Amino acid sequence: MQIPDFAEAEVARLRNIALVTGAGRGLGRVLAVFLAGQEYDLVITARTRAELEEVATSIRRSGVRVSALPGDINDPGHRTRLLSETSRMGGVSLLVNNASDIGETPLPELAKASLERFRITLETNLVSPLALIQDALPQLQQTHGMVVNITSGASQAGYERWGIYGSSKAGLDLISKTLATELKPLGISVVAVDPGDMRTQMHQEAFSNEDISDRPLPEVTLPFWAWLTNQDPLVVSGKRYRAQGMLWEVPATT
Amino acid sequence: MGGPSNNLKREELFFDRPAELFASSPPELRGKARDDVRLMVSSLKGTTHHAFTDLPDLLTPGDLLVVNESATLPASLPARGRLGNIRLNLSTKFSENLWAAEPRWSSEQPGPLPLQKDELLYIGESRALLFQPYPGIPRLWLMHFDAPASELMARYGEPIHYSHTPAYPIETYQTIFSRSPGSVEMPSAARPVTPRIRDALLGKGIGITGIILHAGVSSLEIETETVESQVLCPESFRVPFATANAVNSTHARGNRVIAVGTTVVRALETAWASDGLRACAGSTSLYVHPGIGVHALDGLLTGFHDPVTSHLAMLSAIAGIDCVKGAYAEAVQHRYLWHEFGDSHLILRKPTREAFNLMKYSANN
Numbered sequence: 001m002q003i004p005d006f007a008e009a010e011v012a013r014l015r016n017i018a019l020v021t022g023a024g025r026g027l028g029r030v031l032a033v034f035l036a037g038q039e040y041d042l043v044i045t046a047r048t049r050a051e052l053e054e055v056a057t058s059i060r061r062s063g064v065r066v067s068a069l070p071g072d073i074n075d076p077g078h079r080t081r082l083l084s085e086t087s088r089m090g091g092v093s094l095l096v097n098n099a100s101d102i103g104e105t106p107l108p109e110l111a112k113a114s115l116e117r118f119r120i121t122l123e124t125n126l127v128s129p130l131a132l133i134q135d136a137l138p139q140l141q142q143t144h145g146m147v148v149n150i151t152s153g154a155s156q157a158g159y160e161r162w163g164i165y166g167s168s169k170a171g172l173d174l175i176s177k178t179l180a181t182e183l184k185p186l187g188i189s190v191v192a193v194d195p196g197d198m199r200t201q202m203h204q205e206a207f208s209n210e211d212i213s214d215r216p217l218p219e220v221t222l223p224f225w226a227w228l229t230n231q232d233p234l235v236v237s238g239k240r241y242r243a244q245g246m247l248w249e250v251p252a253t254t
Numbered sequence: 255m256g257g258p259s260n261n262l263k264r265e266e267l268f269f270d271r272p273a274e275l276f277a278s279s280p281p282e283l284r285g286k287a288r289d290d291v292r293l294m295v296s297s298l299k300g301t302t303h304h305a306f307t308d309l310p311d312l313l314t315p316g317d318l319l320v321v322n323e324s325a326t327l328p329a330s331l332p333a334r335g336r337l338g339n340i341r342l343n344l345s346t347k348f349s350e351n352l353w354a355a356e357p358r359w360s361s362e363q364p365g366p367l368p369l370q371k372d373e374l375l376y377i378g379e380s381r382a383l384l385f386q387p388y389p390g391i392p393r394l395w396l397m398h399f400d401a402p403a404s405e406l407m408a409r410y411g412e413p414i415h416y417s418h419t420p421a422y423p424i425e426t427y428q429t430i431f432s433r434s435p436g437s438v439e440m441p442s443a444a445r446p447v448t449p450r451i452r453d454a455l456l457g458k459g460i461g462i463t464g465i466i467l468h469a470g471v472s473s474l475e476i477e478t479e480t481v482e483s484q485v486l487c488p489e490s491f492r493v494p495f496a497t498a499n500a501v502n503s504t505h506a507r508g509n510r511v512i513a514v515g516t517t518v519v520r521a522l523e524t525a526w527a528s529d530g531l532r533a534c535a536g537s538t539s540l541y542v543h544p545g546i547g548v549h550a551l552d553g554l555l556t557g558f559h560d561p562v563t564s565h566l567a568m569l570s571a572i573a574g575i576d577c578v579k580g581a582y583a584e585a586v587q588h589r590y591l592w593h594e595f596g597d598s599h600l601i602l603r604k605p606t607r608e609a610f611n612l613m614k615y616s617a618n619n
Binding site for chain 2: 034219222248254
């Protein structure tokens with residue numbers, strides 16, 4: 001059967017465009033490099049310019065388009081720049097809210113935690129991710145895109161001293177689940193992903209005096225990203241996944 | 255997570271087996287019927303010896319067999335690259351272009367190969383990029399293909415086989431239940447179930463129901479010191495509602511649920527919830543070993559497995575390490591045939607599931 005020419009042109013234009021925050025190191029970096037390998041065009045952001053440039057350089061070798069925009073996601077002007085860039089490229093189809101603030105280190109008990117510092121953690125881990133999603137909605141609606149919010153085991157467990165970070169991530173879990181319901185009619189999907197215990201700089205800051213060399217590197221999550229990015233987004237929307245878990249479940253249909 | 259007392263050491267899964275005790279070809283190519291193999295039945299009560307055609311008489315009306323309906327792909331590809339001509343066994347599909355795969359020197363000779371990140375392999379005119387060693391399983395790589403793997407398999411693929419057998423036509427690797435292509439190694443336990451055995455089972459009131467689990471490349475020897483530390487590759491699976499219902503009502507009647515193959519055990523145990531089996535789909539890397547036990551089944555119909563493999567840890571989870579060692583010693587003595595074209599082994603959980611759960615319950619309280 002002959003496919004009309006205009007349809008082929010449409011397909012050629014439909015490249016996947018991902019926006020990854022906190023992409024300068026750790027999990028965000030691994031995920032950005034993986035997505036580039038899967039032929040996603042990328043907008044990446046992080047606060048540390050040098051690290052971000054290095055990631056952009058290694059991604060460019062994959063032959064995809066990449067824009068590296070250093071800045072703070074708590075800055076509304078920076079968020080606008082990020083989404084103008086994804087819009088210019090053709091519209092974001094995968095938004096990964098990965099940038100996170102661990103808060104005070106060593107991690108404080110809630111009874112002694114600085115409330116001022118708590119507000120910054122909430123801003124970074126909870127308010128700004130939602131702001132980015134709000135601003136991205138027109139693009140996500142157009143691309144039938146997916147939002148991935150990076151959460152943590154600390155959001156559910158009640159570990160000692162993890163109350164500040166954990167409560168911000170618990171809030172993000174509920175935002176993810178609620179948005180999944182609210183955005184389904186628009187064809188937009190939302191999942192929360194707990195990457196599990198890993199050997200990253202943020203983790204080292206949380207365990208400031210401990211040896212964390214027994215933890216796996218963030219590459220341990222790659223099979224999960226390979227799996228998630230090939231699922232039907234609306235089928236997995238609303239789920240919370242553990243990237244190092246033994247079951248990645250989709251709803252049973254038969 | 256089990257305490258130290260649950261940890262099975264890899265050396266506990268060693269046993270001696272004379273090299274000649276394996277089936278290098280399927281019975282139908284040895285001038286016999288597919289179901290003309292032997293069947294050993296083991297439980298804590300001991301071991302008995304039968305023909306596979308006796309299976310319907312060894313089960314009770316109301317019992318349920320659960321089979322894997324996944325069909326086998328020609329997933330072994332010839333590849334070439336910096337190291338010359340090698341073989342690439344596909345294992346786990348993420349998309350048509352994205353797989354976990356095992357590069358080997360040849361079908362006979364395993365790796366690991368001294369490959370590097372971003373290295374290219376060629377399959378025909380198509381390219382495959384090695385972009386990351388598989389986390390926790392160094393002999394596997396995550397690979398990106400510039401052509402759909404289904405096309406590469408159709409054009410160049412042959413069934414995965416190892417040093418003990420040649421590659422046979424793909425039909426050799428299917429069972430009468432195979433209907434959904436996706437396994438790279440044959441779910442072989444149902445191979446000897448011929449239409450006449452199926453009809454005899456159904457005629458006697460023994461149920462047959464299905465799951466789908468697309469099997470990846472089988473684990474080699476367990477490489478970690480304790481059996482539980484071994485990492486398994488995720489496998490795509492589906493336990494349908496009808497199957498979950500059939501399993502639950504079989505348990506409720508007090509009948510036995512028999513998994514036909516280790517892949518079925520993985521699917522059923524993944525789908526097990528505290529109140530019974532539920533419909534469940536997705537990707538599982540559950541490793542069934544004595545530290546976690548089994549809950550959804552009362553027995554396993556399978557072949558004979560190599561020493562120090564994860565399959566033996568699963569058998570030990572069902573019947574206990576002593577029962578497995580006793581059974582395997584007896585299988586060697588009676589010269590049963592190993593591997594996917596060999597003889598069959600029905601291993602039953604004793605005490606019964608109900609009594610077992612009751613015991614566990616009282617031990618914990």
